Amino acid sequence: MIFNAASLSTIVLCALASLGSVAAVPSPFEYPEVVPGPGLPSLASLGITSKDLFEGTGANAPAKRDLLARFDRICYDNGCGRVSRANAQACVDYLIRLDTQQCVVGTSPAVMCVAGDAIIYGNNISGNGQVSSYCRDVGYGAKSVVDNCTDGNGQVAGADAAGGNGGLVVSIERC
Known part of the structure:
Protein backbone atom coordinates (compact mmCIF):
# COMPACT_ATOMS: atom_id res chain seq x y z
CA MET A 1 0.00 0.00 0.00
CA ILE A 2 1.39 3.40 -0.95
CA PHE A 3 0.72 6.51 1.15
CA ASN A 4 1.52 10.02 0.11
CA ALA A 5 2.71 12.59 2.67
CA ALA A 6 -0.76 14.17 3.01
CA SER A 7 -2.54 10.87 3.71
CA LEU A 8 0.18 9.75 6.14
CA SER A 9 -0.05 12.98 8.13
CA THR A 10 -3.86 12.66 8.17
CA ILE A 11 -3.56 9.14 9.59
CA VAL A 12 -1.09 10.31 12.27
CA LEU A 13 -3.28 13.29 13.24
CA CYS A 14 -6.39 11.09 13.45
CA ALA A 15 -4.54 8.56 15.61
CA LEU A 16 -3.28 11.29 17.95
CA ALA A 17 -6.73 12.85 18.17
CA SER A 18 -8.31 9.52 19.04
CA LEU A 19 -5.71 8.94 21.76
CA GLY A 20 -6.56 12.31 23.28
CA SER A 21 -10.27 11.55 23.30
CA VAL A 22 -9.74 8.13 24.88
CA ALA A 23 -7.67 9.63 27.70
CA ALA A 24 -10.43 12.14 28.47
CA VAL A 25 -12.99 9.40 29.20
CA PRO A 26 -12.54 8.12 32.78
CA SER A 27 -12.43 4.40 33.31
CA PRO A 28 -15.51 2.97 35.04
CA PHE A 29 -13.06 1.16 37.33
CA GLU A 30 -11.23 4.32 38.33
CA TYR A 31 -12.66 4.22 41.88
CA PRO A 32 -13.86 1.35 44.04
CA GLU A 33 -17.61 1.22 44.50
CA VAL A 34 -18.78 2.70 47.81
CA VAL A 35 -21.37 0.32 49.23
CA PRO A 36 -23.59 1.51 52.09
CA GLY A 37 -24.30 -0.89 54.93
CA PRO A 38 -27.65 -2.68 55.18
CA GLY A 39 -30.56 -0.31 55.78
CA LEU A 40 -28.60 2.84 54.90
CA PRO A 41 -29.53 5.06 51.92
CA SER A 42 -28.03 4.30 48.53
CA LEU A 43 -25.65 6.71 46.87
CA ALA A 44 -28.20 7.23 44.08
CA SER A 45 -30.87 8.28 46.59
CA LEU A 46 -28.44 10.93 47.86
CA GLY A 47 -27.65 12.09 44.33
CA ILE A 48 -23.97 11.15 44.59
CA THR A 49 -21.61 8.62 43.05
CA SER A 50 -18.56 6.76 44.30
CA LYS A 51 -16.49 9.12 42.18
CA ASP A 52 -18.04 12.11 43.99
CA LEU A 53 -16.98 10.66 47.33
CA PHE A 54 -13.42 9.93 46.20
CA GLU A 55 -12.98 13.33 44.57
CA GLY A 56 -14.62 15.30 47.38
CA THR A 57 -12.62 17.53 49.63
CA GLY A 58 -13.52 15.38 52.62
CA ALA A 59 -15.51 16.42 55.63
CA ASN A 60 -13.92 18.29 58.47
CA ALA A 61 -14.18 16.50 61.77
CA PRO A 62 -15.12 18.56 64.80
CA ALA A 63 -12.77 18.87 67.74
CA LYS A 64 -12.66 15.86 70.04
CA ARG A 65 -15.67 16.10 72.34
CA ASP A 66 -15.78 15.32 76.07
CA LEU A 67 -17.97 12.29 75.43
CA LEU A 68 -15.16 10.67 73.49
CA ALA A 69 -12.97 10.70 76.58
CA ARG A 70 -14.76 7.51 77.69
CA PHE A 71 -13.14 5.71 74.75
CA ASP A 72 -9.55 6.35 73.76
CA CYS A 80 -6.02 -8.59 58.47
CA GLY A 81 -3.88 -5.67 57.37
CA ARG A 82 -4.45 -1.96 57.09
CA VAL A 83 -6.67 -0.36 54.42
CA SER A 84 -6.32 2.41 51.88
CA ARG A 85 -6.84 5.86 53.41
CA ALA A 86 -8.61 7.00 50.21
CA ASN A 87 -11.10 4.11 50.42
CA ALA A 88 -11.77 4.77 54.11
CA GLN A 89 -12.19 8.51 53.46
CA ALA A 90 -14.79 7.85 50.75
CA CYS A 91 -16.87 5.94 53.33
CA VAL A 92 -16.32 8.71 55.89
CA ASP A 93 -17.66 11.27 53.42
CA TYR A 94 -20.69 9.07 52.68
CA LEU A 95 -21.53 8.71 56.38
CA ILE A 96 -21.14 12.42 57.07
CA ARG A 97 -23.47 13.22 54.14
CA LEU A 98 -26.17 11.13 55.83
CA ASP A 99 -26.32 13.85 58.50
CA THR A 100 -29.05 13.03 61.05
CA GLN A 101 -29.96 9.61 59.63
CA GLN A 102 -29.64 7.15 62.51
CA CYS A 103 -26.86 4.56 62.30
CA VAL A 104 -28.00 1.71 64.54
CA VAL A 105 -25.92 -1.16 65.92
CA GLY A 106 -27.32 -4.20 67.69
CA THR A 107 -25.35 -6.76 69.63
CA SER A 108 -23.21 -7.71 66.62
CA PRO A 109 -20.93 -5.36 64.67
CA ALA A 110 -22.78 -3.61 61.82
CA VAL A 111 -21.23 -2.78 58.47
CA MET A 112 -21.76 0.94 57.82
CA CYS A 113 -19.91 1.22 54.51
CA VAL A 114 -17.50 -0.66 52.24
CA ALA A 115 -15.19 0.90 49.64
CA GLY A 116 -12.50 -1.24 48.07
CA ASP A 117 -10.52 -2.84 50.89
CA ALA A 118 -11.96 -0.55 53.60
CA ILE A 119 -14.84 -1.61 55.82
CA ILE A 120 -16.31 0.74 58.41
CA TYR A 121 -18.11 -1.05 61.23
CA GLY A 122 -20.18 0.17 64.12
CA ASN A 123 -19.63 -1.76 67.35
CA ASN A 124 -21.88 -1.75 70.41
CA ILE A 125 -19.75 -1.60 73.57
CA SER A 126 -22.54 -0.35 75.82
CA GLY A 127 -23.77 -3.74 76.98
CA ASN A 128 -27.29 -2.72 75.88
CA GLY A 129 -29.22 -4.44 73.09
CA GLN A 130 -28.90 -1.52 70.68
CA VAL A 131 -27.07 1.80 70.31
CA SER A 132 -27.38 4.53 67.72
CA SER A 133 -25.86 7.83 66.69
CA TYR A 134 -26.39 10.19 63.81
CA CYS A 135 -24.54 8.73 60.84
CA ARG A 136 -22.58 11.99 60.53
CA ASP A 137 -21.24 11.35 64.06
CA VAL A 138 -20.28 7.81 63.06
CA GLY A 139 -18.47 9.45 60.13
CA TYR A 140 -16.70 11.88 62.47
CA GLY A 141 -15.51 8.96 64.62
CA ALA A 142 -14.17 7.24 61.50
CA LYS A 143 -12.58 10.50 60.32
CA SER A 144 -10.72 10.71 63.62
CA VAL A 145 -9.21 7.30 62.82
CA VAL A 146 -8.35 8.33 59.25
CA ASP A 147 -6.74 11.58 60.42
CA ASN A 148 -4.77 10.09 63.30
CA CYS A 149 -4.04 6.47 62.42
CA THR A 150 -2.72 6.66 58.85
CA ASP A 151 0.81 5.38 58.37
CA GLY A 152 3.45 6.72 56.00
CA ASN A 153 2.20 4.46 53.21
CA GLY A 154 -1.34 5.87 53.18
CA GLN A 155 -2.76 2.85 55.04
CA VAL A 156 -5.08 3.10 58.04
CA ALA A 157 -6.73 0.95 60.72
CA GLY A 158 -8.19 1.71 64.13
CA ALA A 159 -11.24 2.62 66.18
CA ASP A 160 -12.79 5.63 67.90
CA ALA A 161 -16.11 6.52 69.49
CA ALA A 162 -18.92 7.96 67.44
CA GLY A 163 -19.97 11.42 68.51
CA GLY A 164 -23.20 11.57 70.48
CA ASN A 165 -22.95 8.05 71.89
CA GLY A 166 -19.98 6.69 73.81
CA GLY A 167 -21.41 3.17 73.46
CA LEU A 168 -21.02 3.14 69.67
CA VAL A 169 -17.45 2.64 68.55
CA VAL A 170 -16.47 2.97 64.91
CA SER A 171 -13.72 0.81 63.47
CA ILE A 172 -11.94 0.82 60.14
CA GLU A 173 -10.67 -2.58 59.14
CA ARG A 174 -9.98 -4.87 56.20
CA CYS A 175 -12.01 -7.81 57.50
Missing part, protein backbone atom coordinates in the same frame (compact mmCIF):
# COMPACT_ATOMS: atom_id res chain seq x y z
CA ARG A 73 -8.95 6.13 70.02
CA ILE A 74 -6.78 3.20 69.13
CA CYS A 75 -4.72 2.71 66.00
CA TYR A 76 -4.23 -0.94 65.25
CA ASP A 77 -3.91 -3.58 62.60
CA ASN A 78 -6.33 -6.34 63.54
CA GLY A 79 -4.28 -9.02 61.82
Whole structure:
Protein backbone atom coordinates (compact mmCIF):
# COMPACT_ATOMS: atom_id res chain seq x y z
CA MET A 1 0.00 0.00 0.00
CA ILE A 2 1.39 3.40 -0.95
CA PHE A 3 0.72 6.51 1.15
CA ASN A 4 1.52 10.02 0.11
CA ALA A 5 2.71 12.59 2.67
CA ALA A 6 -0.76 14.17 3.01
CA SER A 7 -2.54 10.87 3.71
CA LEU A 8 0.18 9.75 6.14
CA SER A 9 -0.05 12.98 8.13
CA THR A 10 -3.86 12.66 8.17
CA ILE A 11 -3.56 9.14 9.59
CA VAL A 12 -1.09 10.31 12.27
CA LEU A 13 -3.28 13.29 13.24
CA CYS A 14 -6.39 11.09 13.45
CA ALA A 15 -4.54 8.56 15.61
CA LEU A 16 -3.28 11.29 17.95
CA ALA A 17 -6.73 12.85 18.17
CA SER A 18 -8.31 9.52 19.04
CA LEU A 19 -5.71 8.94 21.76
CA GLY A 20 -6.56 12.31 23.28
CA SER A 21 -10.27 11.55 23.30
CA VAL A 22 -9.74 8.13 24.88
CA ALA A 23 -7.67 9.63 27.70
CA ALA A 24 -10.43 12.14 28.47
CA VAL A 25 -12.99 9.40 29.20
CA PRO A 26 -12.54 8.12 32.78
CA SER A 27 -12.43 4.40 33.31
CA PRO A 28 -15.51 2.97 35.04
CA PHE A 29 -13.06 1.16 37.33
CA GLU A 30 -11.23 4.32 38.33
CA TYR A 31 -12.66 4.22 41.88
CA PRO A 32 -13.86 1.35 44.04
CA GLU A 33 -17.61 1.22 44.50
CA VAL A 34 -18.78 2.70 47.81
CA VAL A 35 -21.37 0.32 49.23
CA PRO A 36 -23.59 1.51 52.09
CA GLY A 37 -24.30 -0.89 54.93
CA PRO A 38 -27.65 -2.68 55.18
CA GLY A 39 -30.56 -0.31 55.78
CA LEU A 40 -28.60 2.84 54.90
CA PRO A 41 -29.53 5.06 51.92
CA SER A 42 -28.03 4.30 48.53
CA LEU A 43 -25.65 6.71 46.87
CA ALA A 44 -28.20 7.23 44.08
CA SER A 45 -30.87 8.28 46.59
CA LEU A 46 -28.44 10.93 47.86
CA GLY A 47 -27.65 12.09 44.33
CA ILE A 48 -23.97 11.15 44.59
CA THR A 49 -21.61 8.62 43.05
CA SER A 50 -18.56 6.76 44.30
CA LYS A 51 -16.49 9.12 42.18
CA ASP A 52 -18.04 12.11 43.99
CA LEU A 53 -16.98 10.66 47.33
CA PHE A 54 -13.42 9.93 46.20
CA GLU A 55 -12.98 13.33 44.57
CA GLY A 56 -14.62 15.30 47.38
CA THR A 57 -12.62 17.53 49.63
CA GLY A 58 -13.52 15.38 52.62
CA ALA A 59 -15.51 16.42 55.63
CA ASN A 60 -13.92 18.29 58.47
CA ALA A 61 -14.18 16.50 61.77
CA PRO A 62 -15.12 18.56 64.80
CA ALA A 63 -12.77 18.87 67.74
CA LYS A 64 -12.66 15.86 70.04
CA ARG A 65 -15.67 16.10 72.34
CA ASP A 66 -15.78 15.32 76.07
CA LEU A 67 -17.97 12.29 75.43
CA LEU A 68 -15.16 10.67 73.49
CA ALA A 69 -12.97 10.70 76.58
CA ARG A 70 -14.76 7.51 77.69
CA PHE A 71 -13.14 5.71 74.75
CA ASP A 72 -9.55 6.35 73.76
CA ARG A 73 -8.95 6.13 70.02
CA ILE A 74 -6.78 3.20 69.13
CA CYS A 75 -4.72 2.71 66.00
CA TYR A 76 -4.23 -0.94 65.25
CA ASP A 77 -3.91 -3.58 62.60
CA ASN A 78 -6.33 -6.34 63.54
CA GLY A 79 -4.28 -9.02 61.82
CA CYS A 80 -6.02 -8.59 58.47
CA GLY A 81 -3.88 -5.67 57.37
CA ARG A 82 -4.45 -1.96 57.09
CA VAL A 83 -6.67 -0.36 54.42
CA SER A 84 -6.32 2.41 51.88
CA ARG A 85 -6.84 5.86 53.41
CA ALA A 86 -8.61 7.00 50.21
CA ASN A 87 -11.10 4.11 50.42
CA ALA A 88 -11.77 4.77 54.11
CA GLN A 89 -12.19 8.51 53.46
CA ALA A 90 -14.79 7.85 50.75
CA CYS A 91 -16.87 5.94 53.33
CA VAL A 92 -16.32 8.71 55.89
CA ASP A 93 -17.66 11.27 53.42
CA TYR A 94 -20.69 9.07 52.68
CA LEU A 95 -21.53 8.71 56.38
CA ILE A 96 -21.14 12.42 57.07
CA ARG A 97 -23.47 13.22 54.14
CA LEU A 98 -26.17 11.13 55.83
CA ASP A 99 -26.32 13.85 58.50
CA THR A 100 -29.05 13.03 61.05
CA GLN A 101 -29.96 9.61 59.63
CA GLN A 102 -29.64 7.15 62.51
CA CYS A 103 -26.86 4.56 62.30
CA VAL A 104 -28.00 1.71 64.54
CA VAL A 105 -25.92 -1.16 65.92
CA GLY A 106 -27.32 -4.20 67.69
CA THR A 107 -25.35 -6.76 69.63
CA SER A 108 -23.21 -7.71 66.62
CA PRO A 109 -20.93 -5.36 64.67
CA ALA A 110 -22.78 -3.61 61.82
CA VAL A 111 -21.23 -2.78 58.47
CA MET A 112 -21.76 0.94 57.82
CA CYS A 113 -19.91 1.22 54.51
CA VAL A 114 -17.50 -0.66 52.24
CA ALA A 115 -15.19 0.90 49.64
CA GLY A 116 -12.50 -1.24 48.07
CA ASP A 117 -10.52 -2.84 50.89
CA ALA A 118 -11.96 -0.55 53.60
CA ILE A 119 -14.84 -1.61 55.82
CA ILE A 120 -16.31 0.74 58.41
CA TYR A 121 -18.11 -1.05 61.23
CA GLY A 122 -20.18 0.17 64.12
CA ASN A 123 -19.63 -1.76 67.35
CA ASN A 124 -21.88 -1.75 70.41
CA ILE A 125 -19.75 -1.60 73.57
CA SER A 126 -22.54 -0.35 75.82
CA GLY A 127 -23.77 -3.74 76.98
CA ASN A 128 -27.29 -2.72 75.88
CA GLY A 129 -29.22 -4.44 73.09
CA GLN A 130 -28.90 -1.52 70.68
CA VAL A 131 -27.07 1.80 70.31
CA SER A 132 -27.38 4.53 67.72
CA SER A 133 -25.86 7.83 66.69
CA TYR A 134 -26.39 10.19 63.81
CA CYS A 135 -24.54 8.73 60.84
CA ARG A 136 -22.58 11.99 60.53
CA ASP A 137 -21.24 11.35 64.06
CA VAL A 138 -20.28 7.81 63.06
CA GLY A 139 -18.47 9.45 60.13
CA TYR A 140 -16.70 11.88 62.47
CA GLY A 141 -15.51 8.96 64.62
CA ALA A 142 -14.17 7.24 61.50
CA LYS A 143 -12.58 10.50 60.32
CA SER A 144 -10.72 10.71 63.62
CA VAL A 145 -9.21 7.30 62.82
CA VAL A 146 -8.35 8.33 59.25
CA ASP A 147 -6.74 11.58 60.42
CA ASN A 148 -4.77 10.09 63.30
CA CYS A 149 -4.04 6.47 62.42
CA THR A 150 -2.72 6.66 58.85
CA ASP A 151 0.81 5.38 58.37
CA GLY A 152 3.45 6.72 56.00
CA ASN A 153 2.20 4.46 53.21
CA GLY A 154 -1.34 5.87 53.18
CA GLN A 155 -2.76 2.85 55.04
CA VAL A 156 -5.08 3.10 58.04
CA ALA A 157 -6.73 0.95 60.72
CA GLY A 158 -8.19 1.71 64.13
CA ALA A 159 -11.24 2.62 66.18
CA ASP A 160 -12.79 5.63 67.90
CA ALA A 161 -16.11 6.52 69.49
CA ALA A 162 -18.92 7.96 67.44
CA GLY A 163 -19.97 11.42 68.51
CA GLY A 164 -23.20 11.57 70.48
CA ASN A 165 -22.95 8.05 71.89
CA GLY A 166 -19.98 6.69 73.81
CA GLY A 167 -21.41 3.17 73.46
CA LEU A 168 -21.02 3.14 69.67
CA VAL A 169 -17.45 2.64 68.55
CA VAL A 170 -16.47 2.97 64.91
CA SER A 171 -13.72 0.81 63.47
CA ILE A 172 -11.94 0.82 60.14
CA GLU A 173 -10.67 -2.58 59.14
CA ARG A 174 -9.98 -4.87 56.20
CA CYS A 175 -12.01 -7.81 57.50
